Amino acid sequence: xPEGPEIRRAxxxxxxxxxxxxLVRADFAFPVLKxxxxxxxxxxxxxxxxxxxxxxxxxxxxxxxxxxNQLYGVxxxxxxxxxxxxxxxxxxxxxxxxxxxxxxxxxxxxxxRSDAIEAHPFLQRLGPDVLDPSLEAASVAxxxxxxxxxxxxxxxxxxxxxxxAGMGNYLRxxxxxxxxxxxxxxxxxxxxxxxxxxxxxxxxxxxxSYATRGIEPTRGMRADYxxxxxxxxxxxxxxxxxxxxxxxxxxxxRIASQSRPLFLCxxxxxxxx
Numbered sequence: 239x240p241e242g243p244e245i246r247r248a249x250x251x252x253x254x255x256x257x258x259x260x261l262v263r264a265d266f267a268f269p270v271l272k273x274x275x276x277x278x279x280x281x282x283x284x285x286x287x288x289x290x291x292x293x294x295x296x297x298x299x300x301x302x303x304x305x306x307n308q309l310y311g312v313x314x315x316x317x318x319x320x321x322x323x324x325x326x327x328x329x330x331x332x333x334x335x336x337x338x339x340x341x342x343x344x345x346x347x348x349x350x351r352s353d354a355i356e357a358h359p360f361l362q363r364l365g366p367d368v369l370d371p372s373l374e375a376a377s378v379a380x381x382x383x384x385x386x387x388x389x390x391x392x393x394x395x396x397x398x399x400x401x402x403a404g405m406g407n408y409l410r411x412x413x414x415x416x417x418x419x420x421x422x423x424x425x426x427x428x429x430x431x432x433x434x435x436x437x438x439x440x441x442x443x444x445x446x447s448y449a450t451r452g453i454e455p456t457r458g459m460r461a462d463y464x465x466x467x468x469x470x471x472x473x474x475x476x477x478x479x480x481x482x483x484x485x486x487x488x489x490x491x492r493i494a495s496q497s498r499p500l501f502l503c504x505x506x507x508x509x510x511x
Contacts, residue, residue, distance in 0.1 A: 242404020
């Protein structure tokens with residue numbers, strides 16, 4: 239499943255293609271949404287913004303499209319009227335005079351009144367977004383100490399969107415390695431220094447992934463980001479089973495956590511001290 243950085247980059251790409259433009263055509267695969275094929279054209283696309291792993295496309299006629307890619311959904315940008323050859327099923331097509339944005343394979347697609355969208359059950363369950371620039375490490379540390387979260391194993395907690403939205407499996411592995419913590423530990427097991435280190439990593443790793451992963455470090459704001467942060471995002475443990483840890487040389491291990499693979503260094507991330 240795409241994680242927060244990938245969803246935000248998709249939102250950036252879609253917004254660059256159609257935001258601010260008037261919709262000339264809308265197609266929906268789901269019968270319950272067919273009526274919007276008549277009512278949405280003529281409205282202007284105001285914004286396309288991520289919320290955790292969901293996208294919200296707001297129109298100036300008071301409606302907002304909620305979509306969640308889940309495991310298989312993918313957005314594409316195409317020329318007006320173009321439908322690229324693919325075996326995927328087209329679920330949503332939004333077309334302006336300049337571009338089309340096309341959602342394939344997703345099943346979680348809804349239209350809500352914009353003034354009611356915050357009542358959507360998924361959005362109500364979300365914690366703060368790790369890519370929200372206003373979120374600070376002190377707030378994350380406070381959440382780690384909250385009664386709802388402090389007794390839960392980190393391997394499970396870091397996948398819970400109610401704790402922090404936008405986290406996922408590769409981010410979980412990289413954050414825990416950066417903080418030097420085993421996934422079986424709980425926030426209440428950590429001392430103040432470990433809590434602070436984890437809170438910092440929970441913001442720095444996703445933000446570095448968003449800014450630099452797969453991007454040549456010579457373009458625009460991402461080059462500026464590299465100049466400030468000094469390092470592009472790369473996998474240090476995720477999917478590196480058997481390779482030497484860059485810190486100590488111990489082979490990276492793969493374990494199961496929440497029915498998903500999790501990669502760690504057994505020496506750098508001990509279960510107990």
